[in-house]
Amino acid sequence: MSDDAREAVGDYQFGFHDPEHSTIRFDKGLSEQVVRDISELKNEPEWMTEIRVKAYHHFMEREMPDWGNCGSLHEINFDNVTYFLRSSNATENDWEDVPEDIKNTFNRLGIPEAEQKWLGGVTAQYESEAVYHSIREDLESQGVLFLDMDSGLKTHPEIVKKYFGSVVPHTDNKFSALNTAVWSGGSFIYVPKGVHVTMPVQAYFRINAKNMGQFERTLIIADEDSSIHYVEGCTAPTYSTDSLHSAVVELIAMKGAKIRYSTIQNWSANVFNLVTKRGVAHENATIEWVDGNIGSKLTMKYPAVLLKGEGAHAEVISVAYAGKGQHQDAGAKVHHLAPNTTSNILSKSISKNGGRSSYRGMLQVTPKAHGCRSKIVCDALILDSDSRSDTYPTMEVGNSTADLEHEASVSKVSGDQLFYLMSRGFSEEEAMGLIVNGFFEPFTRELPMEYAVELNKLLELEMEGSIG
Amino acid sequence: MAEEILRIEDLHVSVEGTPILNGMDLVINRGEVHVIMGRNGAGKSTLASVVMGHPAYEITQGSIYFKGQNLDELSVFERARAGIFLSFQYPAVIPGVQVGTFLKKSVQSVRDEPLKGRAFRKELNTAMGALEMQKGVLSRYVNDGFSGGEKKRLEILQMLLLQPQLALLDETDSGLDIDALRIVAKGINQVAPTAGCLIITHYQRLLDHVHPDFVHVMIDGTIVRSGGPELAHKLEDQGYDWLETSPEGTA
Numbered sequence: 001m002s003d004d005a006r007e008a009v010g011d012y013q014f015g016f017h018d019p020e021h022s023t024i025r026f027d028k029g030l031s032e033q034v035v036r037d038i039s040e041l042k043n044e045p046e047w048m049t050e051i052r053v054k055a056y057h058h059f060m061e062r063e064m065p066d067w068g069n070c071g072s073l074h075e076i077n078f079d080n081v082t083y084f085l086r087s088s089n090a091t092e093n094d095w096e097d098v099p100e101d102i103k104n105t106f107n108r109l110g111i112p113e114a115e116q117k118w119l120g121g122v123t124a125q126y127e128s129e130a131v132y133h134s135i136r137e138d139l140e141s142q143g144v145l146f147l148d149m150d151s152g153l154k155t156h157p158e159i160v161k162k163y164f165g166s167v168v169p170h171t172d173n174k175f176s177a178l179n180t181a182v183w184s185g186g187s188f189i190y191v192p193k194g195v196h197v198t199m200p201v202q203a204y205f206r207i208n209a210k211n212m213g214q215f216e217r218t219l220i221i222a223d224e225d226s227s228i229h230y231v232e233g234c235t236a237p238t239y240s241t242d243s244l245h246s247a248v249v250e251l252i253a254m255k256g257a258k259i260r261y262s263t264i265q266n267w268s269a270n271v272f273n274l275v276t277k278r279g280v281a282h283e284n285a286t287i288e289w290v291d292g293n294i295g296s297k298l299t300m301k302y303p304a305v306l307l308k309g310e311g312a313h314a315e316v317i318s319v320a321y322a323g324k325g326q327h328q329d330a331g332a333k334v335h336h337l338a339p340n341t342t343s344n345i346l347s348k349s350i351s352k353n354g355g356r357s358s359y360r361g362m363l364q365v366t367p368k369a370h371g372c373r374s375k376i377v378c379d380a381l382i383l384d385s386d387s388r389s390d391t392y393p394t395m396e397v398g399n400s401t402a403d404l405e406h407e408a409s410v411s412k413v414s415g416d417q418l419f420y421l422m423s424r425g426f427s428e429e430e431a432m433g434l435i436v437n438g439f440f441e442p443f444t445r446e447l448p449m450e451y452a453v454e455l456n457k458l459l460e461l462e463m464e465g466s467i468g
Numbered sequence: 469m470a471e472e473i474l475r476i477e478d479l480h481v482s483v484e485g486t487p488i489l490n491g492m493d494l495v496i497n498r499g500e501v502h503v504i505m506g507r508n509g510a511g512k513s514t515l516a517s518v519v520m521g522h523p524a525y526e527i528t529q530g531s532i533y534f535k536g537q538n539l540d541e542l543s544v545f546e547r548a549r550a551g552i553f554l555s556f557q558y559p560a561v562i563p564g565v566q567v568g569t570f571l572k573k574s575v576q577s578v579r580d581e582p583l584k585g586r587a588f589r590k591e592l593n594t595a596m597g598a599l600e601m602q603k604g605v606l607s608r609y610v611n612d613g614f615s616g617g618e619k620k621r622l623e624i625l626q627m628l629l630l631q632p633q634l635a636l637l638d639e640t641d642s643g644l645d646i647d648a649l650r651i652v653a654k655g656i657n658q659v660a661p662t663a664g665c666l667i668i669t670h671y672q673r674l675l676d677h678v679h680p681d682f683v684h685v686m687i688d689g690t691i692v693r694s695g696g697p698e699l700a701h702k703l704e705d706q707g708y709d710w711l712e713t714s715p716e717g718t719a
Contacts, residue, residue, distance in 0.1 A: 419522055422548065
């Protein structure tokens with residue numbers, strides 16, 4: 001890592017990079033030809049090529065968002081991004097067959113170990129495509145589909161055609177258009193009726209190359225009365241130039257189904273992370289977003305749920321940590337479109353060393369959605385006077401039967417807490433680490449234990465060497 | 469020969485420029501229990517905080533020595549690790565941090581060695597048993613939603629686990645019912661023989677259970693009178709006025 005880069009991002013433990021490993025690498029920059037080339041290379045059906053091209057034109061015409069951290073968005077140089085990089089010619093399902101240096105990367109990140117211990121399936125994406133994929137046999141025999149998105153399109157085009165873009169159309173926003181044009185990789189999951197996937201399935205996303213753009217596309221369909229927990233993690237090397245991560249995630253929970261989608265985003269501080277995540281919950285279905293944003297330079301991400309069927313429920317639990325040079329613009333959107341739907345939103349953010357965290361929320365209750373309940377709690381913790389926290393809540397309530405609660409708090413670590421903890425033998429940094437972990441605890445306890453332990457360690461590291 | 473734990477010499481302390489302590493002298497040896505009594509605002513809690521190293525208090529004159537070492541050189545957590553413990557009058561709430569985790573990490577920091585899980589659990593069970601505490605407290609968040617009595621018991625539990633050489637107890641008896649008082653006293657008596665103890669209190673009633681070697685009276689930031697347990701009884705009966713009107717106690 002160059003000194004400049006270290007100066008910019010501090011000690012980020014996943015900031016190592018390996019030699020670039022590519023079998024196909026597109027020239028930097030975006031054009032209709034690039035979009036067509038990606039589609040051709042993947043041997044896609046024509047309808048997908050057409051969606052891509054349409055989305056490309058929409059992206060070119062669409063203005064940048066004029067809200068959020070739009071100043072920072074204009075720093076993105078779309079001509080300096082590599083839109084497609086194939087690092088391995090095949091998606092292996094035997095770990096031993098993955099190219100050596102890529103395998104080493106994932107070993108360092110602890111992926112194969114986690115798979116053996118507690119996961120129902122794993123997909124590992126390196127740059128543009130999955131390099132490794134596996135699913136437990138018992139899940140496969142119950143008819144559960146867990147594939148990388150490219151394989152999903154090849155083997156189940158009818159399902160993909162039906163649902164792709166049905167929750168997040170390419171016209172939704174500039175970055176969903178970009179993703180639709182150049183998407184590659186991501187996960188495709190279908191859980192059949194009545195099947196409960198009890199062990200989480202995990203996807204791990206790694207950007208390795210400089211100025212890389214990663215545009216994975218994920219589609220999860222949980223059929224009636226089924227359930228699944230999907231976990232994703234992401235890291236990247238630390239470079240002094242920026243990379244772009246712009247994903248789209250679409251969830252469909254049919255009647256009585258439950259999808260939990262957990263993310264620990266720990267990109268290095270040179271990554272723009274601009275992601276559209278949205279789910280549709282049908283009658284009595286539940287969608288839960290558990291969303292942790294620790295890394296990246298700028299994140300703009302607002303996991304959303306459309307409560308479309310009566311009795312559907314949404315849960316969005318998110319934490320954001322904004323350190324030096326970071327802006328976490330995150331939040332949640334819930335649309336109550338049907339009667340007797342309920343939602344809980346809990347957002348916690350920490351700002352430190354000049355970092356900025358923003359909560360941006362939207363809660364909508366349509367006129368015909370009677371008897372809805374929603375509770376929103378936003379807590380911000382600011383660790384020093386250089387740092388910043390803002391809240392931008394929006395509520396649109398179309399009828400008078402809704403029961404809504406909204407609480408927001410901004411706090412600082414008190415001198416009394418620090419003195420108390422230090423009198424019990426903790427250094428100031430350890431005391432801060434403890435307070436921060438405690439503040440995030442309502443989030444951490446929702447994670448699989450292995451992730452919770454990792455997250456706590458990560459936060460303790462963030463507190464080190466920063467108090468003078 | 470007596471082993472000196474704490475020596476305070478001519479201590480003057482200010483908070484934001486306002487003098488609170490005005491020339492304190494005190495020596496505590498190992499195995500001794502000292503009690504400081506006095507009205508609100510006399511500087512009793514300041515004394516405890518300043519020995520622990522609270523950053524808001526400025527020593528303008530004089531020194532504090534712990535086992536011969538000038539405490540000026542040690543930060544708060546270094547004092548804790550050296551063996552000084554303060555039982556807080558108002559312990560801080562740490563949301564989201566479970567008592568069990570907190571105790572283990574704290575004991576680990578102070579002892580500066582990795583704890584063996586099973587041995588620590590045993591130690592913890594014994595200490596909690598002595599203080600008649602329920603296991604459920606371990607999964608609650610530190611002081612979050614605790615009653616006054618629960619907070620004080622948790623303070624004493626920490627004292628038992630940390631095994632300090634100097635125990636400062638700041639109004640640990642305030643707001644306790646008679647059972648809680650007895651339990652807290654039991655904890656203090658357990659630590660007292662091997663440590664130096666400084667108990668700050670308003671009430672004589674704790675002294676029915678803990679037997680002090682010395683009782684000191686503080687007025688306006690200085691010790692005006694020292695004596696044995698009988699002094700506490702006299703204060704309980706007569707209040708502090710007689711000390712102010714005739715500092716030599718000839719009345």
